[in-house]
Amino acid sequence: MKEFPSETQELQTRVQILKKKKNAVVLAHYYQEPAIKEVADFVGDSLELAKKAAQTSAGIIVFAGVHFMAETAKILNPEKKVLLPDLNAGCSLADSCEPESFRKFIEQHPDHIVVTYINCSAEIKTMSDIVCTSSNAERIINSIPKEKKIIFAPDKNLGDYLIRKTGREMLLWDGSCVVHEAFSIDKLLDLHKKYPSARIIAHPESESHILRAASYIGSTSGLIKYIAKTDWTTFIVATEAGILYDMQKKFPEKTIIPAPAKEDNSCACSECAYMKMNSLQKLHLCLKNETPEIELEERIMEKAALPIKRMLELSIEYVVQN
Template identity: 70%
Template sequence: MDKLESIQEEVKLDEAGKVALMQEIDQLRKEKNAVILAHYYQEPEIQDVADYVGDSLGLSQQAAKTEADMIVFAGVHFMAETAKILNPNKKVILPDLDAGCSLASSCPPESFGEFVKAHPDHVVVTYINCSAEIKALSDIVCTSSNALKIVNSIPKDRPIIFAPDKNLGKYVMKQTGREMLLWDGACVVHEAFSIDKLIEIHKSHPEAEIIAHPESEEHILQTANYIGSTSGMINYVKKYPEKEFIVATEAGILHQMQKDVPDVKLIPAPSHEDNTCACSECGYMKVNTLRKLYLCIKHERPEIDVPRTIRERALLPIERMLEISK
């Protein structure tokens, strides 16, 4: 174990340790011609060292066009899988294989396959927060950024299956007027918000606007002044820097929001659980750490692989989404 790795055996890094790690990561990135893609829900220091920070659509677009030899995906497993599907000849690595997704886990491939077979006339639209196997069973993929556009692109006489997120599906149905057959899946992070606590916080901050991610439950969305994807929420806040916002999505987004609009007041929407941050955090996203990111790049593992038969089938619905999203 080298000196830097030994330092990282400490439970918590001090600022000097973080700076040293970030410098080492930057050096390794250059040596290996690697690109670091990070989701908004990652820890702040991971976002700060990344080449690109974005939501699922932006990350997919970046993965599709990168010329790097190696993609380091600071996110969760399905995101790294998507990058591998788009780049079969590049090495794709993830800091921790345990960085899963409650929403993706709510849609087992075998069960979903039977569901699709039972409705052979339906166009299958799947939210990108799903496994490669689910994408391979799909006609087109969407993200929260483009879900309305994707569904509106489907002829009105074609019935639709929408999976796996029922909350996003309900929101899309309401916005488009399309009836869809919904898979019964959900994200535990976006279902953790407490409406009672949210109302209490809003009473204390009556001028604050509530902004929410469409994966949230309907009663949360009904309180929102704005509903949008993570990138959409950031862009909305940037338009109104003088306002105050209660933010109903994973609390990792607050870091980039505050960087983009330093003087804006941001309040995380409260969860049912009484935790230290009084917010909703994704344990899977937070499995990745700066130390794991460093070790991942240094040793070029864990590496993500997708079997060829699944990859080739999953590529088509992703490419359809990217084409429509241009």
């Protein structure tokens, strides 16, 4: 796999030393740069990271991801110090759901259960009955009594996918992720002609025409598990390009190809600019100086914790039953 320059390796060593010295844990999302993932104590998707954040005994949590993820870690660990290497690492999907507008939307439909995708702000979570991730969204929706009406926010693409999968009617908030809406169906089909034996696999935040072309649709971790369990050897992957490093690392014998983006860019794929705002240098400084820190009002944390914990409890029940 990737050989890092000597200066990068030196910085990685410093991070490892600081983690031990400060009793800190580094949690990293799959979409982070490889140099960060190699020093992380755990790399995963939103659900896996939320579980790890809830379980950790470390005094300091450094979250190499985006702002809503670090907020979730803080909500689950109100007494612990939670750090984010770059406070400006936001999320286009979370930004598409402004709290005051969403509050009015809920007030207009008072008889609805509010299900929110974890990719939203802490304030949006306070207005939710239950939170979900792409890993457990279908399970969460199916757990709600059929007579109950549902609001699903903020991702309309994931919501549309869930309507088709569960058969439930849902009122969708008009939000989306710019990364997962950046894939070009025309370029994707042309690429598939070049690799006719490849299977297209996609994240459910992608637009419906991309999902219709996919052989498998799943969460970030779900995509990895799918590659692991199949004998197929070539895959075109429609999600943020950061996952390609992990896939190639786990499956060096398989061919992993990024789905092409509409825009011409250096990687010919779709990358999240927010995720890439974090760097190994920022991670090192963040751990060294114990800043920037995620701070939330106590009332926000208490209220937002309820729908997150409901999700985690349901996830645990599912694992036990299966």
